[in-house]
Amino acid sequence: MPTSPSTPKAPLAAKPAPAQIRGLIQAKYPLISVLSAEEERPLKELGRLAVSLKMRPVYWSSDLGFHSGDRKPVEGLPPARNPDEALSAISDALSQRSGKQTLWVMLDFHPYMDREVVGSGAAFLVRQLKGLSFALEAWSGLQTLVLLGAKRVIPEELASRISVIDWGLPSVDDLVQAARASLTDVPTELKTDMPTSEDEVEELLRSVAEAGRGLTLEEFANAVALSLTTLSKIDREFMLAAKKQNLAKSGKLGWKEPLPGGLASVGGLENLKSWLKARACAFSQEAVDYGLTRPRGIVAAGVSGCGKSYAAGAIAAAWGMPLLEMSMAAIGSKYLGESEQNLLRTLEVARANAPCVLRIDEGEKALAGAGAGGGSDGGVADRQLATLLNFMQESQEGVFIYMTCNSLESLPAELLRKGRFDAVFFIDLPHLEERMQVLSYHLKKRGREPGAYPIQELAQAMEGFSAAEIEGTIEDALFRAYAAGGGLRVQHLVEAIRETVPLSRAEPDKIERQRKAAGRAIPASKPPTQTEETKSRFAGIGSGN
Numbered sequence: 001m002p003t004s005p006s007t008p009k010a011p012l013a014a015k016p017a018p019a020q021i022r023g024l025i026q027a028k029y030p031l032i033s034v035l036s037a038e039e040e041r042p043l044k045e046l047g048r049l050a051v052s053l054k055m056r057p058v059y060w061s062s063d064l065g066f067h068s069g070d071r072k073p074v075e076g077l078p079p080a081r082n083p084d085e086a087l088s089a090i091s092d093a094l095s096q097r098s099g100k101q102t103l104w105v106m107l108d109f110h111p112y113m114d115r116e117v118v119g120s121g122a123a124f125l126v127r128q129l130k131g132l133s134f135a136l137e138a139w140s141g142l143q144t145l146v147l148l149g150a151k152r153v154i155p156e157e158l159a160s161r162i163s164v165i166d167w168g169l170p171s172v173d174d175l176v177q178a179a180r181a182s183l184t185d186v187p188t189e190l191k192t193d194m195p196t197s198e199d200e201v202e203e204l205l206r207s208v209a210e211a212g213r214g215l216t217l218e219e220f221a222n223a224v225a226l227s228l229t230t231l232s233k234i235d236r237e238f239m240l241a242a243k244k245q246n247l248a249k250s251g252k253l254g255w256k257e258p259l260p261g262g263l264a265s266v267g268g269l270e271n272l273k274s275w276l277k278a279r280a281c282a283f284s285q286e287a288v289d290y291g292l293t294r295p296r297g298i299v300a301a302g303v304s305g306c307g308k309s310y311a312a313g314a315i316a317a318a319w320g321m322p323l324l325e326m327s328m329a330a331i332g333s334k335y336l337g338e339s340e341q342n343l344l345r346t347l348e349v350a351r352a353n354a355p356c357v358l359r360i361d362e363g364e365k366a367l368a369g370a371g372a373g374g375g376s377d378g379g380v381a382d383r384q385l386a387t388l389l390n391f392m393q394e395s396q397e398g399v400f401i402y403m404t405c406n407s408l409e410s411l412p413a414e415l416l417r418k419g420r421f422d423a424v425f426f427i428d429l430p431h432l433e434e435r436m437q438v439l440s441y442h443l444k445k446r447g448r449e450p451g452a453y454p455i456q457e458l459a460q461a462m463e464g465f466s467a468a469e470i471e472g473t474i475e476d477a478l479f480r481a482y483a484a485g486g487g488l489r490v491q492h493l494v495e496a497i498r499e500t501v502p503l504s505r506a507e508p509d510k511i512e513r514q515r516k517a518a519g520r521a522i523p524a525s526k527p528p529t530q531t532e533e534t535k536s537r538f539a540g541i542g543s544g545n
Contacts, residue, residue, distance in 0.1 A: 017167045018045045025053060025103070025144045029163050030136035031129070034148045035341055036167035038216040039107065041174075042148055043069075050103040055142055060086050061107040083112045087128045094135045094143065101141040110153040126155045133161045152341050166344060169352050170217045175209035178217055179234060182224045193233035204234060211239040214352040219246050251330040252346045256323040256359070259313030266307060266314045267441055267467060268434030272300075272425050272524040280319055283355045283398045294355075295422050296392050297401030299363070299415075301408045301521060302427030303511055304503065305468030308404040311427075312359040315402065322356045324349075328366030332380070340383045347391045347399070355398030363403040364410035385412055389420060409517040416520070426518035429466055429504055429511070431528035435459035438470045446478065448488055458490075461497050464504035473500050 015023075017034070024032055036042045043059070047069050050057035058074055060066050065079035066089065073079065077093065080086040083106075090104055113129075115122040136143045147162075154162060170178070183191060183201075195201055212220045223242035227235050244255040259265050263273050279295045281287055288294065300308040316323035331342040350358045360366060367385050392401060401421070405411055408424065416424060430438060436459040440450035462470055476496040481488040504511055 017165050018049055020165050022049055024163050025142055030133040031162040032146045033152055033162050033164045034146055034167055035152045037150050038218050041217050042167050046105055055101045055103045057103050059105045087132055091132055094139055102143055104145040106147050108149045109147045110149045110151050113153045113155055126157050172209045175212050175220050176205050178221050179205045179208055179224050186228050190228045207236050208234050208239050211236045214349040215243055252327055253349055254325040256325050258317035258323050262318035263314050266311055267437035268430050269524045270526045294398045295400055297421050299403050299421050299424045301405045303429055305466035306427045307467045308427055309361055312402045316357040322353055324356055325359045339380050340387045343384055343387050350399050351397050357400050357402055360403045364405045367412055407514050407517050424521040425524040426521035427524040432459055433528055435462050438467045442471050442474045458493055465502045469502050473497055
């Protein structure tokens with residue numbers, strides 16, 4: 001039986017969207033909000049579902065009013081292109097007790113419930129929709145209204161009367177079918193570079209579909225068509241490029257390039273590297289069969305500029321995975337439940353690209369207010385935290401979440417308890433040996449031979465420098481050398497070091513607080529084997545080359 005008007009609808013188990021909707025309809029749930037970035041695929045499935053339940057599918061859109069699947073008018077219903085007229089027409093149809101069982105599907109209805117878009121008229125429609133929900137529920141047969149759109153707007157007055165479903169992204173099999181259909185539809189001259197063997201074609205289609213995971217069916221089909229017209233074939237690399245472009249458009253999820261060199265390109269952090277190396281093979285099916293659980297993720301806390309974000313690219317390269325970056329700022333929304341839905345949809349795209357590394361920078365800012373009892377944000381941070389934790393708990397596909405933060409004390413306690421993230425690491429300012437590694441790496445990266453410079457003495461002079469500050473100092477020295485019209489000399493480096501005021505000297509109290517808050521974290525670095533030289537920052541450094 002449906003829940004009472006005062007009881008929120010309980011979330012359903014993770015089943016395919018059509019199966020969830022079927023269950024809701026059979027249980028006589030009156031209103032269903034379906035969030036989908038695509039329209040054609042859900043419409044086809046909803047039509048099939050209606051027929052299987054012996055219901056009449058009726059569609060409504062502001063351009064056509066009521067229409068059937070072939071876009072023709074529906075007998076017995078007025079055009080009703082205005083939303084209030086459409087709801088009134090549904091109510092009139094329900095009053096005819098001998099009417100047909102109907103699955104009503106309204107497209108892009110969400111703007112009409114947005115008070116900031118339509119003003120006071122939204123209140124009337126919300127009241128009208130709420131009243132209609134009781135009539136749908138009371139009807140003797142099956143009557144359900146589905147609101148299908150790319151954006152979910154659920155006024156508080158309807159929160160207890162409407163069930164929410166995220167349609168989800170197409171599977172690899174769906175994408176393979178779409179690619180095969182594209183091949184059938186295009187003329188022969190547009191596919192001259194395609195393989196001729198049926199087995200080779202099938203292998204290529206599946207490879208391209210794997211590359212297209214995370215795209216909607218329409219985005220994928222468009223990329224396939226463009227690949228055919230541009231290259232005369234369906235190309236996997238072309239599909240990957242198209243996916244990166246589509247992800248960038250949303251602003252919520254970015255596709256980043258892994259760091260060349262992998263973990264070897266990160267100076268120091270030996271404890272973190274050892275932990276990561278031990279888990280590099282844990283994403284395979286063999287590891288799962290052995291009894292291992294795929295790593296869920298880690299928190300990397302520490303001083304700004306010490307390589308927290310940088311390390312994510314090295315992990316992705318070392319593990320041979322794509323690197324995705326989630327923007328929590330772009331996920332936020334003013335509408336009830338939409339921030340969580342944006343987060344869930346973004347995590348779903350990440351899951352479609354698994355195994356992958358998903359970087360969330362400055363987690364303490366992203367989840368500010370979580371655990372504070374609702375606070376001034378109406379509980380949005382709490383619900384986002386719950387969404388993220390639930391995803392980490394249930395996801396088995398291999399999305400490795402790499403969350404950075406500056407201070408562990410700012411993160412919600414629920415996030416750090418055992419069983420959430422696999423580990424919490426603290427990345428401190430690099431000690432002498434690590435500074436030597438960072439200095440050597442960035443000199444070599446810029447075409448300079450580290451052995452030509454007094455690396456240890458320079459690193460000693462950089463005591464208290466972060467990895468980013470070491471890199472910045474080398475950049476400064478190179479500008480000095482270029483302006484002088486010669487090669488990079490030790491004196492250029494010394495001058496750049498002298499004029500750099502690192503954060504450790506500018507804000508020592510801040511760094512000390514970060515270190516104190518890191519008592520429960522694993523040090524990312526091993527203790528140094530050499531003692532810092534502190535008697536003089538520039539002792540032993542000659543003007544040299």
